Amino acid sequence: NMKVILKHYVSGSPQETDMHLTAGTIKLKAPTDSNAVVVKNLFLSCDPYMVFKMMKLDRHYSESYTPGLPITGYGVAKVLDSSHPDFKNDDLVWGLTGWEEYSLITETNHLFKIQHTDVPLSYYAGILGMPGMTAYIGFYELCSPKTGEYVFVSAASGAVGQLVGQFAKLQGCYVVGCAGSNEKNKFGFDEAFNYKEEPDYNAALKRFFPEGIDIYFDNVGGKILDAVLLNLRVYARIAVCGMISQYNLEQPEGVHNLTSIVMKQVRMQGYLVFDYYHLYPKYLQMILPMIREGKVVYVEDIADGLENAPAALVGLFSGRNIGKQVVAVNCV
Numbered sequence: 001n002m003k004v005i006l007k008h009y010v011s012g013s014p015q016e017t018d019m020h021l022t023a024g025t026i027k028l029k030a031p032t033d034s035n036a037v038v039v040k041n042l043f044l045s046c047d048p049y050m051v052f053k054m055m056k057l058d059r060h061y062s063e064s065y066t067p068g069l070p071i072t073g074y075g076v077a078k079v080l081d082s083s084h085p086d087f088k089n090d091d092l093v094w095g096l097t098g099w100e101e102y103s104l105i106t107e108t109n110h111l112f113k114i115q116h117t118d119v120p121l122s123y124y125a126g127i128l129g130m131p132g133m134t135a136y137i138g139f140y141e142l143c144s145p146k147t148g149e150y151v152f153v154s155a156a157s158g159a160v161g162q163l164v165g166q167f168a169k170l171q172g173c174y175v176v177g178c179a180g181s182n183e184k185n186k187f188g189f190d191e192a193f194n195y196k197e198e199p200d201y202n203a204a205l206k207r208f209f210p211e212g213i214d215i216y217f218d219n220v221g222g223k224i225l226d227a228v229l230l231n232l233r234v235y236a237r238i239a240v241c242g243m244i245s246q247y248n249l250e251q252p253e254g255v256h257n258l259t260s261i262v263m264k265q266v267r268m269q270g271y272l273v274f275d276y277y278h279l280y281p282k283y284l285q286m287i288l289p290m291i292r293e294g295k296v297v298y299v300e301d302i303a304d305g306l307e308n309a310p311a312a313l314v315g316l317f318s319g320r321n322i323g324k325q326v327v328a329v330n331c332v
């Protein structure tokens with residue numbers, strides 16, 4: 001059983017060398033006195049939050065990984081053996097699993113049975129899994145979008161951002177995204193800019209939003225958020241989905257323009273998607289027909305094999321991925 005192990009706790013930007021690949025053995029039988037399942041992992045999802053689990057942090061929302069053990073994350077898998085009444089052999093599932101070929105999953109409350117297989121299975125690591133739910137909850141539940149509103153999305157070509165932009169377009173909004181390279185700026189939004197080439201974010205936002213921003217879907221935090229605060233309309237909403245520009249900094253940057261929140265009567269709300277999984281069936285009802293009818297498209301960046309998983313994960317922090325970063329394992 002090949003697996004990706006965390007070598008040691010990380011501080012600053014994670015590197016490929018903080019992880020290594022090692023061989024082990026696993027019993028492909030779930031203990032009968034448990035609610036566990038044994039799975040064969042098919043796709044693993046690379047997600048920015050995993051960097052927190054690579055650090056030794058106190059008081060964080062999720063526990064750190066243990067050096068020497070395989071790292072864990074979202075994935076798509078096939079059940080090989082089950083002692084759990086809700087899962088049986090050959091079921092396809094998505095949820096929390098290990099970064100290894102085969103996993104014994106004992107915590108099954110974040111494991112979902114896959115019912116629809118007429119769509120690519122890897123989508124359950126992206127548009128039909130955690131990132132899709134994140135876009136859906138942040139945009140629809142938190143931002144209450146209305147037709148004709150002005151929407152700005154950062155990390156616009158990523159797993160979450162590309163969907164938010166498409167949802168906003170379908171809602172009849174005007175949408176601008178920003179991303180870190182020109183080849184990423186092609187996701188069907190009204191406008192897009194490369195924040196690395198245009199470091200005066202305030203000027204860029206004034207150009208694209210002469211009348212201001214109604215909804216900001218924040219994936220990056222930091223200086224981009226600060227510039228957005230200067231360009232909001234009255235009653236604007238900000239979904240604070242993530243702040244990837246701050247995750248690896250020793251000293252997070254300050255945000256200076258918070259007075260706008262009072263003056264423009266803005267609602268700014270952070271959220272964690274796993275508090276909203278009860279809405280997953282409602283999301284599936286909306287998104288599956290959209291996928292089947294081609295109303296949304298989903299760009300994936302699939303790395304092949306566990307040996308390429310560490311590079312794929314750390315690539316999120318330099319913007320190497322174009323679309324949702326997934327690792328294919330055992331897919332032959």
Ligand code: NDP
Pocket residue numbers: 046047048049130131134155156157158159160161178179180181184219220240241242243244245246271272273274316317318319320321323324325
């Ligand atoms: P992405 O697929 O968007 O990948 C991360 C992207 O972030 C990179 O491709 C890169 O694109 C961009 N990025 C990296 N470093 C920086 C930086 N310093 N400044 C600006 N952009 C940067 O990831 P996800 O879509 O999976 O996640 C997007 C955000 O959503 C993250 O902040 C994540 O933590 C958050 N999230 C929150 C959840 C929640 O429950 N609240 C759940 C899931 C995700 P580029 O080339 O544009 O720089």
